[in-house]
Amino acid sequence: MKFELQYTDAQSKARVGEITTDHGKIQTPIFMPVGTQGTVKAVHQRELKEDVKAEIILGNTYHLYLRPGLETIEQAGGLHKFNGWDKPILTDSGGYQVFSLSNNRKIKEEGVVFKSHIDGSKHVFTPENIMDIQRTIGADIIMAFDECTPYPCDHQYAKTSMERTHRWLKRCVDRFDSTEDKYGYSQTLFPIVQGSTFKDLRIQSAETIASFEREGNAIGGLSVGEPAEDMYEMTDLVTDILPKDKPRYLMGVGTPANILEGIGLGIDMFDCVMPTRQARHGQLFTTQGIINIKNQKWERDFSPIDEELGGYVSTFYSKAYLRHLMRAQELLAAQIASVHNLTFYLWLVKEARKHIIEGDFREWKDIMVKKLMQRL
Amino acid sequence: MKFELQYTDAQSKARVGEITTDHGKIQTPIFMPVGTQGTVKAVHQRELKEDVKAEIILGNTYHLYLRPGLETIEQAGGLHKFNGWDKPILTDSGGYQVFSLSNNRKIKEEGVVFKSHIDGSKHVFTPENIMDIQRTIGADIIMAFDECTPYPCDHQYAKTSMERTHRWLKRCVDRFDSTEDKYGYSQTLFPIVQGSTFKDLRIQSAETIASFEREGNAIGGLSVGEPAEDMYEMTDLVTDILPKDKPRYLMGVGTPANILEGIGLGIDMFDCVMPTRQARHGQLFTTQGIINIKNQKWERDFSPIDEELGGYVSTFYSKAYLRHLMRAQELLAAQIASVHNLTFYLWLVKEARKHIIEGDFREWKDIMVKKLMQRL
Ligand SMILES: [Zn+2]
Ligand SMILES: [Zn+2]
16 A cells, blocks of 8 residues: 655645555545445445445445355455455454444453354454454455444543553554465555543554554544544544554544544544435435435425536435435435435545645635535 | 337237337337336436336336325426436326225225325325326326226126226226326326136127227236236237237236246236345346345355346346345345346347247247246
């Protein structure tokens, strides 16, 4: 993986760059659609590429490990071959999912023992096998095995957890560096900054993570329920410490406003289930603001979903038709809304990129944050 | 509407023709995907046109009348404008649905009083208002209001029902002929032959229907549970009576074998929910036979769903990937399987058309009926 920092904004910490992987280039800042089970829900691979214009997608290690399982993915020749997505893939470490299993997992220094949500079978994730699993899934970008602390959590818990995450990172790095790329193309490992909403911990974690000198770095444990101000404050602290010449990934973020603020704080990569999950519930992010398409208001609004955004679904289908599909619980409703929301998210980061280059990012961002978050 | 009969097979009653509507031409024999609520389930309009290559789709009067309702459709400028499908649309009469409501409907000579399955509200369908409703929906081809008799049913019930269907047809025709095309393009009315599985009734009904001299004729009340031989026998009887120079539509049929046999008996138009409904349950119709994609057998079969069929979904996605999506209950599973099955159905009727023209339809059909219905 290669990262080229191309522009830096004079009035904020926003940056423009380009990541080069063996599966193609990614222009940053970028939003990465989430393909939990090897599919971005309700979206064809062709749509993802040609309509949404996604440049990289996520896969979820926990889900893919359980189903279809590593043997199937390995025999297919990796996830790219299995699902047909030939651009870059990033996999999370599965940590977030196993920690969420609460009653069905035990955390030990060695790793986490957990029970499958599908059939109750027992499994163990360790920093070492999580590297092997992600190599086998075939991710271009592999994430370290960490604990994403819940919010709120006390300082002692956050500190203990962060320290274990750092010890686990050492084990991840050792394993990753002593194993080969699985399918002939290059794979890289991103470590993750933790430390909850505590400044001292975030600083300590960012310094530790930076010291590993990997090709890219991530910030985890945010967007888990804390106030947005805390998220921005922690991000700001951490991006001051993480190296400038490497991409920075803010995990699991967020709303359009969160993403624009994150870009302003020097973040290059984002992922979130929000655009697809909210789509399935009828919430649309548009260039004019947020629409709840189930509202009566749209019953006879035959205007396109989002003329200004452009693209097939957003200009072909009307608000009234989408509302009808949503109320009639038709599958096409989720399909249209998902492609629309993802197209919007990719448009948003491309617009941000353009404004950083043009030099008016901050003014534009302040206007857009208000405009995009208003409810229509 | 215009129908041109172009070829007639020498060894069977199969025919090739072309229907011209104000929304474009339909090459027969044709299969019409069902878009119950104004959407062919899980399929984008663009896919329907470019991948499936559908030439006409169905809308369901009962469903569209209840939701989104006539006011919305009328304000949109008709169903074509509402859902964006600019090729021909045929609507059923809603009779089949209201008769299926069993405890929630009362049949009288005037019409049928029924309760909405959505909110329990009371409504009346009469031959007259059903014509008005379909004109307002904006169908190119409008179906007469009939009773589709259940199977089995006794001769007396079938006779009484058929006679009422004929009286209702007279009222449909009177209303239709005394009203105008709603949106500027031509609308036409197809009457429906009934008579259950009784030869004398089918003959009597076919003669009555033919005597109305409409632009096309339909055969209803088949594919409702009777043995396939009965379906074929009734169809054979009826197509001997219906005029040759008008399209014949066998309603609600059926499996690939049913469709090929129907074509051999002189049918020009078919519709069925089978390809989309079975798709959602993991049953695929392919050029090699029937696949239950949930079977373990396909777990690591990385070959395309149907190489020979061609088209995006059938050649891009593998059997193993589709099986994974189906087991993981991902929406994309229904999307892929629905587009695939419909593409297959449209391929099937196009192949039949080709073989009728080439003169080897009967031999081809006998081989295909066996091949396509075998379970792989
Ligand atoms: Zn999120
Ligand atoms: Zn059917």
